Amino acid sequence: MSSPKKVLLSIPPYYGIDISIARAFEKNGIDPVLARCRYQPYFWERTIRLLSNKMPPLKRLIQPLLKIPLVLENGEFIKAAERSKPDFIFIVKGDTLFPQTIRHLKGKYHTPCLSYQWDDPLYSSAGQNGIDVYRRKNFEYGMHDYDHVFVFDKYHVAEIKKRGVDASYLPLATDEDVYRPIDLSDEERDEYGFDICFVGMPNDNRVEALNRLNGFNVGVFGDFWERYLLKMPVRYFRGKANGRRVIKIYRGSKIALNIHHPQSVHGLNTRAFDIPSCGAFQIMDYKEGVEELFDIGQEIVCYHGLEELNDLVRFYLSHPEIRSRIAEKGRQRVGQEHTWHHRIAKVMSFIYELR
Numbered sequence: 001m002s003s004p005k006k007v008l009l010s011i012p013p014y015y016g017i018d019i020s021i022a023r024a025f026e027k028n029g030i031d032p033v034l035a036r037c038r039y040q041p042y043f044w045e046r047t048i049r050l051l052s053n054k055m056p057p058l059k060r061l062i063q064p065l066l067k068i069p070l071v072l073e074n075g076e077f078i079k080a081a082e083r084s085k086p087d088f089i090f091i092v093k094g095d096t097l098f099p100q101t102i103r104h105l106k107g108k109y110h111t112p113c114l115s116y117q118w119d120d121p122l123y124s125s126a127g128q129n130g131i132d133v134y135r136r137k138n139f140e141y142g143m144h145d146y147d148h149v150f151v152f153d154k155y156h157v158a159e160i161k162k163r164g165v166d167a168s169y170l171p172l173a174t175d176e177d178v179y180r181p182i183d184l185s186d187e188e189r190d191e192y193g194f195d196i197c198f199v200g201m202p203n204d205n206r207v208e209a210l211n212r213l214n215g216f217n218v219g220v221f222g223d224f225w226e227r228y229l230l231k232m233p234v235r236y237f238r239g240k241a242n243g244r245r246v247i248k249i250y251r252g253s254k255i256a257l258n259i260h261h262p263q264s265v266h267g268l269n270t271r272a273f274d275i276p277s278c279g280a281f282q283i284m285d286y287k288e289g290v291e292e293l294f295d296i297g298q299e300i301v302c303y304h305g306l307e308e309l310n311d312l313v314r315f316y317l318s319h320p321e322i323r324s325r326i327a328e329k330g331r332q333r334v335g336q337e338h339t340w341h342h343r344i345a346k347v348m349s350f351i352y353e354l355r
Contacts, residue, residue, distance in 0.1 A: 009034050
């Protein structure tokens, strides 16, 4: 059988990560075709979800409306496969794709179909309830239809394997073409010269950790922090950030803090790789197995509790030369092992074996 040349991709456009993964396939000699994939729900979808939670008697009547856009989007994905005629299909998350869509494509075109789960795939973690029943169940009901499932967290790999599905661990990564060291102007160094920065969305454990950092110059950036203003005794929220501004924040700050979402039981988020890829110094909440990816204390610094976090912050703020050395070693490690090019190379190794 000939070598694969084209892949059809379904990837949520989460801060450009769909483009990064498509580019990684190109670097591995594969022509990527990005199908339309929606990340954010429509306003009326959010309204229906809200009404369903607030007014349970209406739930049975209005929730079926949430299936309408998914039906249309599944039809578009099938048409994309018909037009592109891919050698294989690579789906990230896949909560918008019905199991019957996967079965249809595999049956009609005999095309291998792989899944990559970078969140809690079974929505079992705290903070994973803000999704409708259709999206919530699409992967769970259809995971047996995939030829293989890659998962960012070993804990979730084990949970999927318990259900008889062929699954393996594939850590997240960074795009070295995007997250790279850049020089800042004097004005930018003043604007982003925080002792500690955090970039990401809020949840209770993140707010708790940040609230313990009194006395430091803290800058927090991201979406939805307005919802937590009453829980923040110190006003450290500085606005939203994406694209090149994120890199400036990491480069300007002395410490880039990384606090994982509860769904990351053992797996690392993309921030764990983005920060050192920029040449910035990172302190991260410890996750079991991080030693397989980084040399703790040499390439990354981890804390096990909030008291230790404060101690580490004080120590590293007073030792800039150690921060600089760890940041550089972390940057080198990421460039050598933890880019999307490296991860997609592993995906392609599996595809070659499958064929």
